[in-house]
Amino acid sequence: MKAPSPSAPAPTTSRTISLHLRQARRARLSGEHHLGCQAAAEALALCDSLPRFRRQRDEALALLSLHSLRLGRLSAAVQYGLEAASGLDFVSQAAARADVLCSVAMACNEMGLGQDALKYALEALGAARISNDPELLSWALNRAGIATFSALGDLEQCVSLLQQAEIQARLAADEVACFSALTNLGVTYRAAGLQQEVLGHGDEARRLFLLARTQFVQAEQLAVSGSNLHSLATAYINLAEIHTNLGDFAAGRAALTQARSLAQQGHFTHIQRNVDLAEATLLHHSGQHQAAATALRALLAQDELLEFDMKMLAHEGLYRLYKDSGEFQLALGELEALRRIEQELANQRSSTQGWAIRKELEITSAQLAAERERLQAERERLRAARLEAEKAVADARMNELEQAALVDALTGVGNRRLLDLEGPARLARLGSDGGGLAVVVLDLDHFKNINDRFGHAVGDETLKKVAQLITLRTRSSDLVTRYGGEEFVLLLTDTVLESVLVCCERLRLAIMEYSWQEVHPLLHVTASFGLHWCDSPQSWDEALRAADIALYRAKRNGRNRLQLSSDRDLD
Template sequence: MVAHALPHSTSTGPETVARRLVRLIAESQAAHDAGHHQQGLALAEQALNGASAVGEPLMLARIHTLMANHRWRLGQFEPSVQSARAALALWKAAERIDEQCDTLCLLAISFSEIGLQEEALKHATASFELARQHDRGLAMGVALNRIGICYDRLGDSIQAESFLLQSLGMAREHGGHGDRMLALNNLTATAISAYYQAQLRADDDASQQAIQRARQYGSRALSLARRHGDIYRVSVTQGNLGEALGLAGEFAEARSLLQEALASALQNGFRAVVLRMRHNIAEVLLREGRNEEAITELTATLQSLTEMDHETTRMRVHSALHRAYKATRQFEPALLHCEAHHQIEMQRVALQSKAQARLMVNRIDVERALMDGERSRLEAELHRLRTQQLEAEKELLEQRTAELHRETLEDPLTGLANRRHVDATLPLLIERSRGQGQPMALAMADLDHFKQVNDRHGHAVGDEVLRTVARLFGDKTRARDLLGRWGGEEFVLVFVDTPRETAHEICERLRSAVQAYPWSAIAPGLQVTLSLGLAVAQPGDNAIELVERADAALYEAKRLGRNRLMEG
């Protein structure tokens, strides 16, 4: 990332502010290149605070990109997604292809860390397609790398290694040491995954082959990382190679590498790396039979976790503690940690859904800002055309402005209210119901196993199912009720001036209507059912609390077997 030089000026106005922003951006980039991400993030945040005075979109895009990169390296994955989305919108507006490819890849890896692998794969594939269309060989290699990571985390290490080897080949052809290191480091992690999968199959030959590949990839990656001089990359590659050596039985060398990586991560604030190194050190101790030392290390790690740390880390620590206590025949704490692991596993879907909801709100904010800007531009142009009496062009712009207004409120597939419309309207309905003393209820509805519908019958059938369900909802509810598509296969229904019993009856009627519909007329063998969670507004409820209670009831309906209504 290169800052543009500005012409000399002695003024103290916007140009002086611009010079300061250029300096902050350059210093933040230098901190990124050196692996000093806490310092780099602070510099980028300073730049963002002053960027409005200059109003230069490319400069703002660079600031958001830097913030996204720093936050990802610091383990702040959701904030990284938010910054990257803001950057991507600006790069698209400027038609900057390379920057779009890079930002899509950053979104892919951040979504992957959160656990949203399908969203990650979508962004990585979009980056690859954009790079391919514009013949960007290096960007294609980076996108293939991200696609490989997604497949690894989806449990397909064979496909993952294939994509990563393609990425390594393109890095050798188009890139430098950093790009080769990135591919080799991810190949190390994928080979480790292949080792564990072979262990589950009791395939000793495949296990040994996988761990040997991991050692080879890891040694080459660490050598390149040290040559590159990036502190973060050195720590991460040391961690992967240390894990591989521990699995190969080379315990002393493994612990030495992991301790070195831990010390560097602690010094530089790489929290995600710190937690992973502590867990890996404990795993090496377990393999050595030093169970009590492993328990001490794991217990300290567990106590240091906060609500901001990803649940995958907590699961890994509980799993290791279960095995450590079991090995020392301390069965009661072993059982407690086993139960804790399984409880978190059960909660992961809900946690990922909440993360997706938070990120959806951020995406809506970005899209709304862009659409509001486009609407303002069109309205200004419309005023000019009115003045000039260009009636034909004016009519076209009026039509486009009306379309934009409708697009901000309506889901294009189903014709129901979109998420933005519901978010804006729901608080007003709650306030009006409270002021008039009227009962009100809200239901969250989700189509059961909808992914299987798309997988088996295709997305065209899936879209027709969504449209049909929307029509059924419209037929079975009243005009005054608010019906919206919340996202994907999830809907929200707001029943105004409606007591609990009536809302319950309406929801059951909807569930039965979906179950009884002749879906085979759309596609042979197609079956669709609906789960609902219903919440009645309580005094003092706000929109978020009401939706959360309905969402929790929906989750309970899913947990109890689907195709049912639960109240929360």
């Protein structure tokens, strides 16, 4: 019997990799993240020894990122996730790219890297929109909502995105995604309530706590109907915490009992530690200070197993207990411990950000090197052939490759080529569902002055922020593109013109009222809008031209306004 050649992997190796990946995927659904992490790591080790398993390697990295995130290994989740994303094509593998960037965004958010979380969440949202998968749209909207609250403090927009995430999850019939959306709505309301409580606004804090409890109850009901022990244990911890905030200690204790039982049943050590922390908080709030301090010290005794956020919460709890009981020397010790942890976390954040920057530079360098090699080979071929017709064909192919990218490199939204593809197609479909399409041309006012006064770096940052504001305030079905320079073109689908007008006015105010001082202390930005409404198929060039003419009229009429392509003005 002939032995397999060294270049061909044994069939058993391929089957073993597939088996490990199946185990990691099953663990994702069941919430057994320790098993999932182990299976994905074993698959990755086999793929690394056999380079031809590129697709399986990317999947193993993506699964490692997700399982590491669930286990609180945040830095590892970012590194595995970005390594996986670097090997995925933006268009043909958009679904896989959206999935892994969701994990990266969540890990950055939990590390306190709000702006990085928002960046990766918006990249995930863009990829999910290309894939047109409701499940992926749900997760991307979910992560974008959380990152919006962390980075911008915008509760209203965060809630809107999370509600959209729930809708998409129900369309996809994905109970886990729906549970996550409901849970994160509750977590956001609770976080906002805690902020109001610190400010002394008790009534507003209670209102937000009650909203949080409503979301947590819905999440619990969904988890009970499913079979995911991890989700159910998480639901009971959230209920215990919100009952504690509302002063319902009996209900909080009952929820903690259920959470602890499920965590032990599923061997979820991370959740068991969360139960310990929630129980200490309940003891503190209910006046059992000595028992609370004992519970927190026992939790901190597991130092090597604790994540940064849990250590901080435990030390902060002890600080408040010691302060309330007048043990100021001990309270000072807890403050010093907090300072050390914050420094460790800052170091980890810097290390993770540095790794991400180096990875992006490495990817860019590899892409440039590959492109140089391709162009050099093409030039050599042309030089050898010396046939004009063949050179013309090669030039055409090169031009086609250069135009293949559909995404604007600076802002991350679609580019002009994507608009040229989608615009005529969307206009041609009008009339089949009774809706309409608004072609909106948006131009930043006096943008040349921004570049002249503050420099092109500020101008580029302004364009990126405007793209973020537009993306966060449009729907998954809408198309956002950068047409060129400071001009954006939006395709907004709706049943009536009035809804589009409300959307455009919301965008205009969002740009005008944004805290541009974060970009430059003297910066102020406004935008003018030209809108052409289409309720039946028509020429794309004529529709775009009508919107463009309306934009020029808006500019002539004073800027920072919306102008319809019809005769009437809008203030």
